[in-house]
Amino acid sequence: MPPTIRSTTLAVAAATALATALLTGAAPPADADATNTAGAAGPHCAGRARLHAPGAERQQADCLEELTTAGTVASGHTDPADWAGLTPKDLAVPTGVPGIQIDGYFPDTSTTNTNHGWNHDAQFVIRLPDHWNGGLVVAGSPGVREQYANDRAIGDWVLSRGYAFAATDKGNTGVAFHRDGQAPGDAVAEWNTRVTQLTRAARAVVAQRYHRPPSRTLATGMSNGGYLVRWQLENHPELFDGGVDWEGTLWRADGPNLLTFLPPALAAYPRYAAGGPEAEQAHSAMLAAGFPAGSEFLWPFHHSYYWDLTQRIYREELDPGFDGPAEAGTPFCAPGTPACDADYAYAQRPAQVHEAVAKIALTGRIGKPLITLHGTLDVLLPISQDSDVYAEMVRRAGRGGLLRYYRIEGGTHVDSLVDAFPDRLRPLTPCHRAAFTALEDWIGRGVRPPAGHTVPRDPTADPATLLTSCPLGG
Template sequence: MRPSRGVPLLAALLTSLAVLGPAAPAGAREAPPGAVGHCARLDRIDVPGAERQEPACLADLTTAGLAGTPYTDLADQAGLSARGTISPSGVPGVQIDGYFPDDSRLNATHGWAHDAQFVIRLPDRWNGGLVVTGAPGTRRQYATDTIISDQVLAQGFAYAATDKGNTGPDFFTDGRAPGDAVAEWNRRVTELTRAAKKAVRQRYGTAPRRTYMTGISNGGYLTRWQLENRPELYDGGVDWEGVLWTAHGPNMLTSLPVTVARQFGTATDEDLLRAGFAPGSRFLWPYHERAYWGLTQKVFRAEFDPSYDPKCPGATAGSTVEQILAPCASDASYDYAARPAPVRRAVARVALTGRIGKPLITLHGDLDTLLPIATDSDVYARMVDGRGRGALHRFYTVQDGTHTDGLYDSFPDRLRPVLPCYRSAFTALTHWVEEGDVPPADRVIARPASGDVVNSCALKG
């Protein structure tokens, strides 16, 4: 399930277009008579606010144990990790799949055709903590099973993930006003966090002592937003290349139009460099031109500025992969700064401020070619400092890291995966919060000259 060049996003999109996802979970199994650990208290779990929930007692909650079952979806994880990634396994416990009330039907997982789907995993051997995340990109609730869930479950954390309330390339069709779909993402994470804390109490008899928010890409944005706006719910977070939204820029609507213009021959490579794309990332541009840039620009422009070109993408981003990936020609001349004030007000509804209320570690690859570090995390770090919250923030630049680790398999001599650095950062966060062990200062994590670059990363060195 580790695709070669050009496949990761296509696989995720094809999954989004599928009529049905994995079959519905079979439902709850009774815990063995007299069980103290394995699946004990299963009958007491009732996720608050859920419209539907299907608990199950499972022998292994990790991807290794769930592959090929209805309890995960390998296709939705495509491209997020490098081939050769070592993940733990053998974590028995309870999994609850379900959804909260919602009126959109973009998520076909389990054949439910219902958004606001979630997964909660409660290991038998619990360390007292809870980790919450939201899906990256426009993926669904199982997308981060390999890169986040497996590791934290093996460490004893309970885990909860949401599809964010809308999924797939047509996510922007959810809602009545510009910005509604993205605003729902934040609300759904808050909703799941509160519900998961109560489910944890039901399972273990006590509330989590520590709760961490984390995520990659759009999940990284969600992490930033939650720590800024709902800090009372969390003890800290790790932001892996989070999307930056600011009302007056920078944001994706200021950085991506030049990439579309290049595709239509009205911008040059030098224009991309001036826009903040790293010179060393040129070898990644052809792939991103085919798979990311045009699609990302058109769907987020449709989300925040649908009046700019109502016919593209219109009511759908497309019915075939080719149509979905095709950019809108009109986006080649899109000028965010020149758009009417309501557009900036729509973005302002979900904008970040840098005013974090709990410890946050940010990681960003210096060869990220979807969210250039110069127009994203570099800016966000300055925003945090500007709000006087620098003592709560650590920012690590991962040398030769890019937006999705699956590209490492195509360019092993030019890239390094970010996942091992993320795992090190998460451990550093827990030590910071729970033991007062302050992480290293902001720094560039250099690519090592030797060793297992896919599975190891030292924050110090």
């Protein structure tokens, strides 16, 4: 959700040397081509000069011996800072994926993304493996990160399975993303437009490279990227065959949303942490706001790095009038301070604020199969205030048959925290991979995934097992 974290814990996780062994057990997708379909397009990197993303203002196509981060870190075709803190330090990195990488940008007026020295937003990356399985995966970045944010958690793995992979920076980046757009909500609304734009362009590029369109196009992403999956399947199901939503952000005009559960945390947590006579009441207030019992060990970190910044920058995007001429409020202000976000009461804000949220709100009316997974110990987007609610929205919209929802016991918002608490947390990355392969079977073979349920954390499983296995049950 929030921008790249600079905490000691996550910095250590990001700096750890990446493993080079391919994660075992990665079978090809159900309807993968039996032969190397890239061969129909010619040898390695043939035809690179004729590839062009429709609508792109600028692009650069490079022939690479390695499209995964095992090679792109050294070649400069990714940015490790973009995906720092999102994955466990021991996550294996696949190798042996040669192909073409296209970097570029679509026309845009904002300039927050400095990658490549372009100082231009609406940047994208498209990767085209030589050994193609016929599919395309499209992702939007989590938080307010840039287009390479999914490279380690998602891109490496799907590329190793033969998918073409495309990702976007969503049209604005960084903690001042709210400066983009003409009206409240415009910056977030642009995220959805950019994913749609990239999907259409990437499908065209895939057809140029392999001489036929993709046989399946899948959307996936985490946090804000998961929100984008939900929105696309609600609003542009014609572009996709299905999606995997990894703890997507929920926006609803009537709540719950970020602006309804973060202010109570900002107000209550300091009193809880201080101890004394108010601590028990503050603890009850945290639980009432949706933060799950048993997650208390995660609260200090989230108070320091997540809750305050996230509340202020998203509130500035959707309700800039709350703090008058100030921009994104006052960090860690005490309740009672004028225009303090700890006192923010979304339900009492003017109608135009709710209208701004309505501009980006979800409905639950998905039009293609969707698998949602969410950790029960997520304390940035508490599960009871997010995916539990969205699953019910889908059911009430009459689309329950298109949804499988898995609550992952012991999962939290970013997998790097598993390195700090291996005895209490489990990584969601292998659960995402299990969900992705279940989606492949669902749309490719007609094999319906298990009914939605809470996936237990095996208390006897060691960290290595939890990093490579997440059975969804039968």
